[in-house]
Amino acid sequence: MYYFGDPTIWLPFVFAGLMGASILIYVVLDGFDLGVGVLFPFANDDEKDRMIASIGPFWDANETWLVLAVGLLLVAFPSAHGAILTALYLPVAIMLIGLILRGVAFEFRAKAPAPHKRLWNNAFFAGSLMTSLSQGFMLGMYVMGLEWTWLNFAFALLTAVFLTVGYSFIGATWVIHKTSAALQIKAVDWAKGGIWGLILGIGAVSLATPFVSTRIFDKWFSWPEALYLVPLPILSALLVYWLWAMLRKMPYPEDRRSWQPFAAATALWVMAFGGMAYSFYPYVVPEQITIYEAASAPESLFIILIGTCVVLPTIMAYTVMSYFIFRGKATELRYD
């Protein structure tokens, strides 16, 4: 336990990293299937079926990353878990009800009598929208330090919209990859229409964070750190440019490059998330509780870590396997 120096230092750091990774994987993976739900009203009935088919085998596992992320927060930083979730009581409840609605709608819309299908389609859209909006709202409140003031509330409303549009963007890039013909062309339009949400969302959070605390401001704008950080915004800008150039010419003949918008969108998320993580470290509750103060006892963290080292690679492996088995364009999902 003392192999790598003081365990009260490195264990919280490792767990913050694991939790961050889980959140990042969650926003990318569930981001695309939430986005598909948000895009639902723009599709006709046939297209809806195909969009569902493109996420059907994955959504269960995608949402499990949220359980892991909140689970790690719960087990590794119990006091922060309480502080964050009680402050966000209402948006959390709305998100949960949204997740419930969309999760069960997957099953019900396929099994209920045909006249009810419309109702479950609506439930799927409403649930996805509620989930996305409340997650965006929570992001905004978190960035602003979890204080319920009017200014923060307004900012959180803004991020709620941006994140939802951002999710619809990554959802559209997933549909581009997993479908073809008319729906694919439609999805290219959706992606072009949604990219601004991502840009404005990243922009708003990036601009707001340095002004919330001088500590974060200094982290970004002091010499020489600023020099090391310059590649982050530049790379992001290049990615956006590349995405836009690509989307304008899509779809390419023989479906070439159909996976690239999704990959580029993922890369953008990764960078935005990296920037945020850099800003907030070492705090888990912004400007109030650091990961070192909130961490569980080292012996408990250590026993979780042992399991994590074995299990996480396994989870990764069979997640990749599942995506491989269901690779290619979404055909109809059959039970047999």
Next chain:
Amino acid sequence: MELETLLLSRIQFAANISFHILFPTITIALGWVLLFFKLRYNRTGEERWMEAYRFWVKIFALSFAMGVVSGITMSFQFGTNWPGFMEKVGNIAGPLLAYEIMTAFFLEAVFLGIMLFGFSRVPNWVHTMATFLVAFGTLMSAFWIIVLNSWMHTPQGFEMIDGVAHATDWSAIIFNPSMPYRFTHMVLASFLTVSFLIAGISAFRWLIGGKTEGVRVALKTAIVAAALLIPVQILVGDFHGLNTKEYQPAKVAAMEGNWETGTGVPLILFAIPDEEARENKFEIGIPKLASFILTHDWNGEVKGLNDFVTDDGEVLHPRVSPVFWSFRVMVGTGLLMLLVSWTATYMIMRRKRGVEGLPKPMLYALVGMSFSGWLATLAGWYTTEIGRQPWLVHGVMSTKEAVADVPAPLVLSTLIAYLVVYAALLAAYIFVIFYLARKAAKGESIGTRIAPTPAAAPRPMPAE
């Protein structure tokens, strides 16, 4: 104000966990039943096993989705409403929950996709393997959750440092005294729930004319399984009760409605416990039987509720009526299950008439018992969980210590929202199960998950 928050938070947690447990109770056992169907198919090549598999895998998928989404809600409830719990015992609860998520939740969630939609995409053995892994994952999930729950009833293997629990012995924590009993009791409850569900829905299909080979094997398998399991369950329940008497005597006293410590205590069949007067009204009992069941001695001493009131009047036992009544509902349902499953088995076995030997009233009785497992399981959980009060972790922390300081109206508003959603979903769930059964009985295909689309768009094949 604070009291209202506590009460509302408790009701909300109870509503969430009651709704949640309905679905794992089905999936824990149904996964293994599906594996059984699949293995029979692999071995015999008979289409009827696959027919049963295809129908029940849909119910499984539906139940699984309900379980996942309500389970996510549970993981957030700790933080939004009960932050004190993780702050005080997080060092123990945390790793157990983490292992549940990592070893079980992911396993189920990922392989479920292959189990549901992979039959034509992967080799047969991979599909069988996926079915096994999903069933195994569900059982593992139950294991870790029961470990944590049992530890809250019979905590050990830890020390308190500055008011926070620290683990000292993980094997003592995992194999705490009530865990083996509770786990066995719950897994059997799940198998019984599924047996009666399969029997009930199959009887329904049989009654409305869907007399296929798949229905026949499912009905027979379920009835025989129920008949075999119910006596085992009653025996395990008895052992579980003895274990509770040793570690949580106040709970047993409430289950029995026994106020005064005494010898030769009667087994009370019916009574209306009066919490104010601390006595039973309209008591009907069998003399000395409670002493005999609990101590195996007609004159054995059994502790009464009055022993759990401190000198300054603090009550350290649960409210009696809910525990007393939940326990009777559970036992009553169990006895009814025994009666129905044994009678039905006798009818099947008699002159080897098989499913044809079941008369209409018996089929109707089976349909009526479709969800009896839910009733017994919920009643059992209410008995044990309300019976733990006023403790959250027995002897370590009280429930009111853990509750979040959220304004009562806020808790009330989310509670109402949850209740509305849950009621609607429960109605939809039961409706859809019977709808699928009717559809299957008419011989309509329920094989595809989405409607087959006409050639509106050229359908590309997966890039193989």
